[in-house]
Amino acid sequence: MNSILKTITKLTALFSAAVVSGIIFTSSALAAGGTGPEVKRQEWSFGGFNGQYDKAQLQRGFGVYKEVCASCHGMKLLSYRNLMQKGGPEFSKEQALAIAKEATVIDGVDADGEPKERPGKLSDRFQGPFKNETEARSANNGAYPPDFSVLAKARTIHRHVPWYSEPYYWAYDMATAYEEKGSDYIYALLTGYGTAPKGVVMGDGMNYNKYFPGHQIAMAAPLSEDAVEYADGTPTTMDQHAKDVTAFMAWASEPHLNARKNLGKRVQIYLLILALLLFLAKKSVWARLKH
Ligand code: HEC
Structure with a gap:
């Protein structure tokens, strides 16, 4: 009996030593092989559960x-028209059009087979x-x-x-x-x-x-x-x-992050109300069974 106990104690000690040295070895190896400083988390307006883009x-x-x-x-x-998108930069139509017009778009070829250029459109x-x-x-x-x-x-x-x-x-x-x-x-x-x-x-x-x-x-x-x-x-x-x-x-x-998160919030509220209703329904159904 005594010898079994001794063996178990020895094995436990050996196992603990292996785990501890494993931890030390792994962390030091990883620290040495790291690829530079850790990227810091930033506060983004669009981050987290409620975050939205700031136009x-x-x-x-x-x-x-x-x-x-x-x-x-x-x-x-x-596309240039995306610049007008709700939940995006929301530029006005005039602003987006002005931005599009600054671009030169190649659109087909002319009678001589040369590429034809024109100013950009909102759909480009x-x-x-x-x-x-x-x-x-x-x-x-x-x-x-x-x-x-x-x-x-x-x-x-x-x-x-x-x-x-x-x-x-x-x-x-x-x-x-x-x-x-x-x-x-x-x-x-x-x-x-x-x-x-x-x-x-x-x-x-x-x-x-x-x-x-x-x-x-x-x-x-x-x-x-x-x-x-x-x-x-x-x-x-x-x-x-x-x-x-x-x-x-x-x-x-x-x-579409803004729209997605707005919908998400509404779904959570809907689910909360639904959960409450189901809870009350369950209570009233089981109340009858008690008698
Ligand atoms: C003079 C040309 C030039 C300008 C201007 C430039 N970049 Fe770059 N950028 C490059 C090149 C070339 C690479 C590829 C680098 C490489 O693979 O070593 C690159 C790569 C990148 C990458 C990818 C890095 C990665 O992890 O692969 C990002 C992000 C980036 N640029 C952001 C920007 C932003 C934002 C701006 C404007 C503020 C900008 N660049 C302006 C030439 C430019």
Whole structure:
């Protein structure tokens, strides 16, 4: 009996030691292999259960996109008429039309077989800066500036946490919408430029960015203080530009968020009332059975 007890004690001690060393090993290995600082969560007007886009912010964000990013990045899934969309930037028809007219659209060929150009219409898609990927790459040192249409959802944040805290983060991540995580990353990327630390060898024409995987990005820091004028008096800091353009990208990737969340709220209220009615119905049915 005594020897069985001893064996069990020994096995338990061995098991605990294995678990503890496993935890220490995993967390230190992960810390060493991490890919840079953690992307910080931001407060987005469109975040959480009740969040909605701020149309003034979306209008400013479109301004930043048009003035700065549109010289390299397309947004081909958007049409100019989408700029008038309720729950989006809500530009007036005149404003959207003026924006569309600034674009040059190639529409068929003329009698000589030459491409025919005309000003954009509300029904046209956003015109990209390059004719195709080859032209885009050759203008950008071989790198391809990705299309913005759904980029806010195509990017996310990657955490490097020890395995035992995975379940907590898994639950947390499940409860956070894709466009929010993508926005956190894009904002971090736009504000994450800096000089490379000593010992890091940079490739030709590459820029150091804390948050880009591998830290070397072919896009030079696109934003700076006062890069774009704001009509509504919002301070034109780099941080504000980054926030606004990111919100605009989030809207492009999830354009019906406002309507969806409004409906969601109404459904919750409906379900609450229904639950109450069912509860009262159940009470009255069972009350009769008691006698
Ligand atoms: C001069 C051209 C140029 C301009 C202007 C520019 N970009 Fe880029 N961007 C690039 C290139 C090239 C890449 C691809 C970088 C790479 O893969 O190394 C890129 C990549 C990106 C990415 C993707 C990063 C990733 O995780 O893959 C984002 C997001 C981005 N740009 C945002 C912006 C925003 C927002 C603006 C405007 C404020 C902007 N860019 C302006 C050239 C540009």
